[in-house]
Amino acid sequence: MGLIGRKPKGKCPPGTAKKALRAAFPHTLPIFAGFWFLGLTYGIYMNACGFSFWYPMLMSLTIFAGSMEFVAVNLLMGAFDPLQAFAMTLMINARHLFYGLSMLDKYKGTGLKKPYLIFGMCDESFSINYTAKIPAGVDKGWFMFFVTLLNHIYWFSGSTLGGIFGSLLQFNTEGLEFVMTAMFVVIFLEQWLKEKNHTAALLGLGLSLLFLIAFGADGFILPAMLAILGVLTLLRRPIERGGDAA
Structure with missing residues (x-):
């Protein structure tokens, strides 16, 4: 008799995933607009560099790192140098190390969804999953899963269509790679x-500028990120108190 009415372990109540999808989708709509434009641009850019649509399609599916995918075009066009590719990837995507540290607690208890959440954590998915107020009654793990999946689909579909339509469009593609910079500026402004409380943002800008002057454009990212992590860790409580007071 004591077993009657109990929920089976490991199983979600019916409709849990659909409910989370409905809650996650509105949060990703701004990303949809940005990713589709950026994805189309990336696909067209690769086509203009002589690559078939298979390249942006497979790269957007398996790499899912927009800024690195733009850089990878030049790596593919140059001499084979795996060490350079590894170092470049580490420098460009070093920020994901810090994203991962920030999400350790949030990813607890997500079960089999965790590997995909780790793989698909881009800047935009991190921003939503870290800051979004998940509605009561919505499963946290499924919410973060669908935010990540939807953003991945937006980028994948945009890149694939850009690669397909790129051969049909004839225009000057110089400067298209700048759209990634524009996207990061928009995210920062949002x-x-x-x-x-803008203390953290101002510290990030100031430290980045300092290390840019000290190490140059090719070597400032990793030391700047380490410095930002250290300073924000030391000043975490004062910043949080300032935010509460504001």
């Missing part, structure tokens, strides 16, 4: 407007 976070700036959302937060009342």
Whole structure:
């Protein structure tokens, strides 16, 4: 009699995934607009460099790192140098190390969804999953899973269509790679407007500028990220108190 009415272990109540999908989708709509434009641009850019649509399609599916995928075009066109490719990838995507540290607690208890959440954690998915207020009654793991999956689908479909349509469009593609920089600027501005306390943002800008001057454009990213992590860790409580007071 004591077993009657118990929920089987490891199984979610019916409709859990659909409920999480409905909650996650509105959060990803701004990313959809940005990713589709960026993905189309990336696919067209690869086509203009002489690559078939298979390249942006498979790279967007398996790499899912927009800025690195743009850089990979030049790596594919140059001499084979795996060490350079590894170092470049580490430098460009070093920020994901810090994203991962920030998400350790949030990814607890997500079960089999965790490997995909780790693989698919881009800047935009991290921003949503870290800051979004998940509605009551919505499973956290499924919510983060669908945010990640939807953003992945947006990038994959945009890149694939860009690669297919690239051969049909004839125009000057110089400067298309700048759209990634523009996307990061928009994300930063959105976070700036959302937060009342801008101490962390100003520290990030100041330290990045300092290390840019010290190490140059090719070598400042990793030391700047380490410095930002260290300073924000030391000042975490004062910053949080300042945010609460604001």
